[in-house]
Amino acid sequence: MSDKLPAYQTIKRHVLSRIQDGTWREGDAIPTEEALAREFGVSRMTVNRAIRELSDEQIVERVQGSGTFVAQQKYRATLVEIRNIADEIAARGHRHRSELQLLERTRATESLARRFGIRAGDPLFHSVVVHLENELPIQVEDRHVNPQVAPDYLSQDFTNQTPNAYLMRVAPLQGVSFEIEACTPPASVGELLQMRSGEPCLVLHRQTHSRGQVASVASLWHPASRYRFAGSF
Amino acid sequence: MSDKLPAYQTIKRHVLSRIQDGTWREGDAIPTEEALAREFGVSRMTVNRAIRELSDEQIVERVQGSGTFVAQQKYRATLVEIRNIADEIAARGHRHRSELQLLERTRATESLARRFGIRAGDPLFHSVVVHLENELPIQVEDRHVNPQVAPDYLSQDFTNQTPNAYLMRVAPLQGVSFEIEACTPPASVGELLQMRSGEPCLVLHRQTHSRGQVASVASLWHPASRYRFAGSF
DNA sequence: GAGTGGTCTAGACCACAAT
DNA sequence: TTGTGGTCTAGACCACTCC
The missing domain is CATH 3.40.1410.10 (Chorismate lyase-like)
Incomplete structure (x- = not known):
């Protein structure tokens, strides 16, 4: 397998695919940094980078003290949003x-x-x-x-x-x-x-x-x- | 002074202001991570985050093995770009x-x-x-x-x-x-x-x-x- | 108080560029 | 060969939320 992907990228893909296949739906909490770090055998900083980037991309939303949640789907678009x-x-x-x-x-x-x-x-x-x-x-x-x-x-x-x-x-x-x-x-x-x-x-x-x-x-x-x-x- | 700003934010602001006041111009190299870490008394990881975010924002461009350079100004905009x-x-x-x-x-x-x-x-x-x-x-x-x-x-x-x-x-x-x-x-x-x-x-x-x-x-x-x-x- | 994310450290090894 | 960025670790302390 292509083991060449950085760990944080692997984690990003994993979370994305869970969202895209419907396992985690809008508003659902995703596992904590600690849990993902254990699951992937990496340090928390690595998970943190993965999830922070997903947060920057508005795929997930983070709330300090509470957890990380799948964000509402937004269709930014026409320079504006593709709003209904x-x-x-x-x-x-x-x-x-x-x-x-x-x-x-x-x-x-x-x-x-x-x-x-x-x-x-x-x-x-x-x-x-x-x-x-x-x-x-x-x-x-x-x-x-x-x-x-x-x-x-x-x-x-x-x-x-x-x-x-x-x-x-x-x-x-x-x-x-x-x-x-x-x-x-x-x-x-x-x-x-x-x-x-x-x-x-x-x-x-x-x-x-x-x-x-x-x-x-x-x-x-x-x-x-x-x-x-x-x-x- | 408001010491409340995270270190990586302080570093981002410092680099941005150097660019905005013209000290560092388009194409110029900015100090290395190592140098900035010494200057601000922080670890390299902290500098790395600051500069990586500036890179994501297309303020600077990083070339592995070479250095970090002030990017060409781009004006993304009208949904498109604010192009001249x-x-x-x-x-x-x-x-x-x-x-x-x-x-x-x-x-x-x-x-x-x-x-x-x-x-x-x-x-x-x-x-x-x-x-x-x-x-x-x-x-x-x-x-x-x-x-x-x-x-x-x-x-x-x-x-x-x-x-x-x-x-x-x-x-x-x-x-x-x-x-x-x-x-x-x-x-x-x-x-x-x-x-x-x-x-x-x-x-x-x-x-x-x-x-x-x-x-x-x-x-x-x-x-x-x-x-x-x-x-x- | 327990759990979570936000930030930071002081190292490390690697890939790549310039020389 | 040297210097740079790319990534990662194994801890740490803090701020905040929720119970």
């Missing part, structure tokens, strides 16, 4: 509601096939959902989903659960790439968002990866007058 | 040129005063620069600068050096907050960017902090048809 739009609206103290406009089986166009890494004509799932904040439309979510990653996508109830929340649950997020642009919306989107004519959209195109495949390609359209991306660091 | 627009254009293999439209001393409006944490009427510097990629305008940079942070701002040549590059050099970046919006540009901006009427702008509003103060408040206007923000993780 429902949570984002709730955080503002407003009410979220979503309307399902479309949920269908379709076939990949040339352009979609390229982005998913499949062949044109291969099956894809497609959904269009409008998200409302206090009954005012704030986002049109136009999403294509890889059936191999989420085969039950079409049978979900997307008025109770956003597509994003569902995908996060069934497909562990590995990576995200995105683009933000400003553009004039197509008429159909302008209508769903009840925009005055001539108002631009702020659009986030996002592609998520899971289990080595492209899981989902989404375009999120927002009326310029009602939405901004913000962040700091 | 000139570098960004150069990375695409294109030619960057900038035109200085305005460079003046002005006074803070109520709204600017709030953002800078100063009083309305206090002095501010103001610049407007147009950035061109292959002679096509791609960004209008409208920037206000805190004179306390960059007193020599007005005497710079901003056709050879972007305001951003100058500020990065004289004012160590501590933090950034930003907002991205889509909007219809005011006529003056639309003209500078040679936009067709009705085309929206993609705007990045950015506020940078340095030495505990707000250093700069900038609005970066981009024609929607020629610019996107992109990133991945």
Whole structure:
């Protein structure tokens, strides 16, 4: 075996795999430094470095005097976080509601096939959902989903659960790439968002990866007058 | 004195301040772990932690067998990086040129005063620069600068050096907050960017902090048809 | 008071770079 | 060969949480 890995790396991997295989879930305590030191036959300082790095990476959270716990999954992202739009609206103290406009089986166009890494004509799932904040439309979510990653996508109830929340649950997020642009919306989107004519959209195109495949390609359209991306660091 | 700071923190601060005050410049070697351990009267492991954290933060770069060196300044940022627009254009293999439209001393409006944490009427510097990629305008940079942070701002040549590059050099970046919006540009901006009427702008509003103060408040206007923000993780 | 993480020591051996 | 960083040990004391 490759015994070349430093001990602290081995310990990091061990803890990570326990979290990823579900043995230790969000909020669970993981073994103490002392216990891990005994288990791996290393000194406490070595374990300390391993766990401190996981803590820096926000994989675990440490509380002095109490213990080390698996952190809540965070999807830092768009410079901001990839937050569920429902949570984002709730955080503002407003009410979220979503309307399902479309949920269908379709076939990949040339352009979609390229982005998913499949062949044109291969099956894809497609959904269009409008998200409302206090009954005012704030986002049109136009999403294509890889059936191999989420085969039950079409049978979900997307008025109770956003597509994003569902995908996060069934497909562990590995990576995200995105683009933000400003553009004039197509008429159909302008209508769903009840925009005055001539108002631009702020659009986030996002592609998520899971289990080595492209899981989902989404375009999120927002009326310029009602939405901004913000962040700091 | 507050002796409460852990030793490794004290060492980190010491190294950081040497870099920020210019004693150690980009590419310079900093003292060895052994030397710092002697200087601060601590063990090498403690110095190692301090410098390793600076290395994680990309403040310094370590080369085994060789030494520790001050890293090139990188401005990770907009979800992406806070890259100098000139570098960004150069990375695409294109030619960057900038035109200085305005460079003046002005006074803070109520709204600017709030953002800078100063009083309305206090002095501010103001610049407007147009950035061109292959002679096509791609960004209008409208920037206000805190004179306390960059007193020599007005005497710079901003056709050879972007305001951003100058500020990065004289004012160590501590933090950034930003907002991205889509909007219809005011006529003056639309003209500078040679936009067709009705085309929206993609705007990045950015506020940078340095030495505990707000250093700069900038609005970066981009024609929607020629610019996107992109990133991945 | 018992258990946990936060920090630190004074050594050690190794891998790698420069010479 | 010498000097540097990379890693590790087997202890230690402290601050904090929980009971």
